[in-house]
Amino acid sequence: MESSRQSKPIGVFDSGIGGLTVVRALTRHLPSENIVYFGDTARVPYGPKSPQVVREYAVEDTGFLMSHDVKMIVVACNTVSSVAMDLVMKKAGVPVAGVILPGARAAAAATKNRKVGVIGTVGTISSNAYPNAIRQLDPSIHVISQACPLFVPLAEEGWTDHAATALIAKEYLFPLKREKIDTLVLGCTHYPVLSEVISGVFDGKVTLIDSGESTAMEVARVLDEHDMRNSSRARPHVRFFVSDIPRKFTEVGERFLGRTLGRVRRAEGF
Numbered sequence: 001m002e003s004s005r006q007s008k009p010i011g012v013f014d015s016g017i018g019g020l021t022v023v024r025a026l027t028r029h030l031p032s033e034n035i036v037y038f039g040d041t042a043r044v045p046y047g048p049k050s051p052q053v054v055r056e057y058a059v060e061d062t063g064f065l066m067s068h069d070v071k072m073i074v075v076a077c078n079t080v081s082s083v084a085m086d087l088v089m090k091k092a093g094v095p096v097a098g099v100i101l102p103g104a105r106a107a108a109a110a111t112k113n114r115k116v117g118v119i120g121t122v123g124t125i126s127s128n129a130y131p132n133a134i135r136q137l138d139p140s141i142h143v144i145s146q147a148c149p150l151f152v153p154l155a156e157e158g159w160t161d162h163a164a165t166a167l168i169a170k171e172y173l174f175p176l177k178r179e180k181i182d183t184l185v186l187g188c189t190h191y192p193v194l195s196e197v198i199s200g201v202f203d204g205k206v207t208l209i210d211s212g213e214s215t216a217m218e219v220a221r222v223l224d225e226h227d228m229r230n231s232s233r234a235r236p237h238v239r240f241f242v243s244d245i246p247r248k249f250t251e252v253g254e255r256f257l258g259r260t261l262g263r264v265r266r267a268e269g270f
Helices: 002-006 020-029 051-066 078-083 085-092 100-110 122-127 129-137 151-157 163-178 191-201 211-225 246-257
Strands: 010-014 035-039 072-075 115-120 142-147 183-187 207-210 238-242 264-266
Touching: 010 020, 010 051, 020 035, 020 211, 020 246, 035 051, 051 072, 051 078, 051 085, 051 122, 072 085, 072 211, 078 085, 078 100, 078 122, 078 129, 100 115, 100 129, 100 183, 100 207, 100 211, 115 122, 115 129, 115 163, 115 191, 122 129, 122 142, 129 142, 142 163, 151 163, 151 191, 163 191, 183 191, 183 211, 191 207, 207 211, 238 246, 246 264
Parallel strands: 010 035, 010 072, 035 238, 115 142, 115 183, 183 207, 238 264
Antiparallel strands: none
16 A cells, blocks of 8 residues: 555656756656646646736646645645635645755855855746745845846746847846855746756856755655655656647757656646
């Protein structure tokens, strides 16, 4: 019975494609785990939407993953992690991990001059979730936040080394550079795709915190705590579901995941 519980998949959901960077980190840190991923591509983006709407979507996304008998849920969406973790935990009935707290812990541990920058979608930045979490860990840390909504379409277009991307990054990140931050939280799962151009704005002198990496380590901790690590030697499976037609998700998603996705299925009920 216990081995059956351990072999159940981890459920991961996001508003669209960006959460694949979290899946990438999970497969690297937890290579034996089965994963079910849901991207709500029919209703993306969540960032500009009201908290009430995001909370409604989060409950529905959680319900879909629970229908696949997952042993844990990872909220790969920063916006949902900012405003709806309480509802996800209530709906799930299994352990839940978001991306905010792991990223905040990593930033608080990394900063030397106590100046941390946070970039994300309008929804994530408006929620103040990262600054609140970081200050709870260390009230002496000065947090500077900046919404960077154009980073999402640039990442999805694959403009990782385009001159326009570099110009937009300089414009967005100038206030953070002026404040002489030494640590920057990439508060959107799309942003790790642009890490090189973002780092370049700071001449490589700023520590970038990829919340996906931090979250993967948090998931490993939770699995160990509940004795839920998959001990099976069978080849793990990663299944992908989306709420809209899979074609674009497949094309763009391979860049975020770092490998081929295989079959992507259309989720029922969306």
